[in-house]
Amino acid sequence: MPPPPARVRIPAPAPAPDPGAFGRRTRYVALAVSWLATRALMLHLLVSDSLGVGGVSGEVYVLYRRWYEQLGTGTFPFGDPTWQYPPGAGALLLVPSLFPFLTFFQAFTAVTLGCDALIARALLRAGARPGGSESGAWLWVGGLPLLLHVPYGRYDVQVTALAVGALLTLRRRPGLGGALAGLGALVKVWPLLALIGTPPGRATRRAGLGALASVAALLTVLALAFDHTLDFARQQGSRGLQIESLGGTAYQLAHLVTGHPARVVHRYGAMEFTGRYVSALATASLALTGLALCWLVLWRVRARRWTVAVPLDAALCAVLLFTVTSRVISPQYLVWLLGLAAVCLTSRQTSQRPAAQLLLPAAALSALAFPCLYEDVIAGTALGTAVMTARNALLVAAALVSCRHLWASTVTSSTTTAAITPRTEPRTP
Template identity: 30%
Template sequence: MLGRIQDWFDRRGNGWTVLGGWILTRILILLIFALFERFVIGDVYYYHRKIVAMFDVGLPQTLNEYPTPVAWILTIPYVLGAGTQTGYAIAFIAGMMALDAAFTFLLWRHNGRTHDRSINFWLLFVLFVGPLSYLRFDILPAVLAGAAVLYARRTPWLTGVLTGLGAAIKLWPALLWLAFLAHRPTRRTVTVAFLASGVGLALVSLVFGGWSRLVSPLTWQSGRGLQIESIWATPLMIARAGDPRQWTVDMSPFQAYEIFGPGVSVLLVLSNVATLLGLAAIIALYVRGFRAKAPDAVAVGLVVLSIVGIMIVTNKTLSPQYLLWLGGPMAALLLLKRNQVTEPEQRTIRRLAGQLLVLALLTQLVFPLLYNGLLGGGGRPMLVLATAVTALRNLALLAFAVELVIQAWRFLGVDRASVSVESA
């Protein structure tokens, strides 16, 4: 049934169906927020408090967990909202929705002004992640990464700029730069643009915020503990559901709920080892991409997704908004696969997109719908249920990341010149 609906959009979808789908799904997100998830707005109020305080304490002491340009970006809603908390929240949400709308429009334009699976995926993905999509700023690096994949062949300098901007906002997009260099003809263009934007913003940040503010996101991240939603906390969270007395879940100084008790130090070490192994896997993908004869945009897009997946599953922290990072590149990949890969390969990409939609829905169940149960509220049954759903999501996310790496490795080894490509 779903396949028939997708086929209908591929044949008859147009700008009006895109606009109608966007409006309908986004109204649903706002309704979910108003009726069930209003408390998720807490981080937006936190941003407002920090920006208000910045005028007293200065930029070097503001939002040290984020790169310096984030403080500038988060000042925009303060100005648009006339400095009030309510105005800030409205301006912030409107800004994130505008980014979402812009990326939807970009997908439509790149697809020849038609409504296809890539747009349907993006509309559903943001809906399944839920109001959190608009109550954190992670949709910004997601859109930048997705747009970078879209422009990698058409306008490589723009890919470099977008990747540099993403790195200046969230750091991890810097790892995507070498993935785009797999395409030999555009290496220099991408590199110059990436360095101009990324390093340029780093220098500006150094001038206005100082050295300690420039490196504060790295020191902040290194000091964090085992976040309860992370892959590596899963064994202890399961054990805690069986015997809550041995482990404590509490808010840490890093504004995140972490688990404390037996086994935490061991799993922190294992997560550090996994991070190193993940970096080794990323380097292996880089090398294979550089050695490939002519990797196409689809192969590079899978490498981008693999890098993001590896960063998420190997980390000792995992916040629900991290899943947004995968959505932009996946939507771009669904668009690029048309007429570029064989039918079996198209089915593989569509299956990966379907798995990501399921992960998005599970993530909204974990946070915010079952989060109180995960913290111990609602009694033992809710704790067991919330822990089971979180464990299921984490296992599925781990399997998804592994499959991304496998598929990226396989696609990089395909010589397109010898492959007969069928239409979508």
């Protein structure tokens, strides 16, 4: 009997190469190289600190170091008019103690640089999801250097990392997203606004509970471990009108037109105006903040369409409104706005692309005002006033455009907005 024929194994066909894989790898490499090059330049500018008035790194060398040493004794800064931050900021300033082999300045800068890298990585991963876009990562990598070395001389990158993490986590794990927003709120209050756009229902409840739990837990630990935990609140009510705020620009323009004297003093860690009408302008700023809050509440009540991009868009819109109506608009506030704009651009459904584009020249003008031309801004020269007017005009335009597009994409009935695929509630585990 003849032997059975041998089985011939036909190899499975090799998978077809992904035509877009090479392009993605190339873009990722380009993004990494851009991040390394721009961050090296920012670090060089921070160490040399010779642009304009200088003193950017002095916040870390002197002020933050002084607070760090006092916190090391078990007490928050007491009776210090420059300490105006919630107690979570104290915990953040103690993080450099985890690196005893580095000086405080080196450790603080390393932490800031690490948070910057984490934000870029998180934005890139979010953009790689279905329906995502790499534009957010590119905006962050290319937009932050427009502020020169200011972001590395403040701790706003760390706070922005918490807000970015909260927004990118809300969709799948709203409880964790709320907890991150709560931690950010205990450092600088604004990250709590990241929750304003959570879809109605269980997602909002879980995010709110997560925020409350994290705030209560961290606040309890800090209150038990330190003295004078809530002393920061004493310094908030007495703040005046900062020269870089919207009201400050109006005051400076009136000074140029009418010749009304404008006196600038250093108070509460910032340059502020004093004199006639300053109190009225500060009160008007608070009133505008109240109106902004009313508009956000009205939007929340009227909103009917909730996509994956709405929580991101609403967070940027809310922070923009509270920024432009504030009595203080420090240059580092642009770090927050760039981070939130970058999160919005990780979704192709975002309505905030025009607002994000306006923030890029606003960031460049902020760096031009401080530190490059800060002496002109303080003196109220035509050049300094023109730069501040242009910067604040861009911020106002961005806020108005943001409001308009958020309202149109969620409230106004139109064939354009109706085409967006609705999602009533994020998927939760």
